[in-house]
Amino acid sequence: MLRLSKLTDYAVVVLVRLGPEGAEPEVQTSPGIAAATGIPEPTVAKVLKALTASGLVASQRGARGGYRLNRPLAAIPVADVIAAIDGPIALTACVEGSGSECESRGFCPMAGRWDPVNAAIRDALTGISLADMQVAAVPRALRAPIAPRLHSASL
Amino acid sequence: MLRLSKLTDYAVVVLVRLGPEGAEPEVQTSPGIAAATGIPEPTVAKVLKALTASGLVASQRGARGGYRLNRPLAAIPVADVIAAIDGPIALTACVEGSGSECESRGFCPMAGRWDPVNAAIRDALTGISLADMQVAAVPRALRAPIAPRLHSASL
DNA sequence: CCAAACAGGACCTAGTTGGTCCCGTTAAAA
DNA sequence: TTTTAACGGGACCAACTAGGTCCTGTTTGG
Numbered sequence A, B: 001m002l003r004l005s006k007l008t009d010y011a012v013v014v015l016v017r018l019g020p021e022g023a024e025p026e027v028q029t030s031p032g033i034a035a036a037t038g039i040p041e042p043t044v045a046k047v048l049k050a051l052t053a054s055g056l057v058a059s060q061r062g063a064r065g066g067y068r069l070n071r072p073l074a075a076i077p078v079a080d081v082i083a084a085i086d087g088p089i090a091l092t093a094c095v096e097g098s099g100s101e102c103e104s105r106g107f108c109p110m111a112g113r114w115d116p117v118n119a120a121i122r123d124a125l126t127g128i129s130l131a132d133m134q135v136a137a138v139p140r141a142l143r144a145p146i147a148p149r150l151h152s153a154s155l
Numbered sequence C: 001c002c003a004a005a006c007a008g009g010a011c012c013t014a015g016t017t018g019g020t021c022c023c024g025t026t027a028a029a030a
Numbered sequence D: 001t002t003t004t005a006a007c008g009g010g011a012c013c014a015a016c017t018a019g020g021t022c023c024t025g026t027t028t029g030g
Helices: A006-018 A030-037 A041-053 A078-086 A115-126 A130-136 B006-018 B030-037 B041-053 B078-086 B115-126 B130-136
Strands: A057-060 A066-069 B057-060 B066-069
Touching: A006 A030, A006 A041, A006 A066, A006 A078, A006 A130, A030 A041, A030 A066, A041 A057, A041 A066, A041 A078, A078 A115, A078 A130, A115 B115, A115 B130, A130 B115, B006 B030, B006 B041, B006 B066, B006 B078, B006 B130, B030 B041, B030 B066, B041 B057, B041 B066, B041 B078, B078 B115, B078 B130
Parallel strands: none
Antiparallel strands: A057 A066, B057 B066
């Protein structure tokens, strides 16, 4: 069902956490974010590495190092986050990366057919920023404390 | 990368194949479609079963039975096909179906956050029909005959 | 000089999915 | 009435992918 990788979900959480709690972009450490979000530290580190590689966050090495946002949340479309973690946004069906040609090469009726769909999804994902997702989150006080909803939401 | 299931891809191929070659909705058999499309017969059967269950196609049992479209291609949005094969369209991250509550229940910052994203994707997918995908396909004569593109297309 | 934190891998496990097969039921045709 | 072609609905197996962990550098502030 159009599975989004868990890592991408984590990435959004981490990025929002990196967002201005105060005003200035404060540097936060990977262990600190892990403690604050409840996500295991190695996983947080993995996510932050990917986000750094794609330029969404900047890193500071050494003691008292950490991460900070390169852009405000409002300037980060969801599409960028997904692209950073999951790679290019495209509805793929054929096994990509196989490098080999399509087996039903001569008469494959699908070539290029998903392009408009991909474009539509890309547009939709580019139009929503992390700031939008931030406000979309249900306020903590309104959520059931014990056995609440799953993260996902059906359409 | 927003993976679409292979079965869904097959479903589109099969549905387009079921579309009016002539004018009237002719009944086609599962083996016949398999032969015409190059998709293995058991897989075609599986796809058609799902499509029948969701009401996109109608089935006729018995000898000289087969399948036919319930609606014209133009009236079948891609969203319906995906929903028929992959289930409800939603960007899921948490393992759904687990039934258990979210482990970081008290302070999970993601609850409901993907809702606007899901809505945007649903809208995008509802706005594109199989007829649109049909015309989007590159004419056979223009495709490289030997080792052409993959089905997927990056954005 | 030491400690804290990032960088960049390798690696293992588990879950999902793709794909196949089998058997029962239906219904048209011989 | 018998036969045959096709759908219906599972069970089942195998391969792949991704989630998650860990280890070993390298950097840099105290």
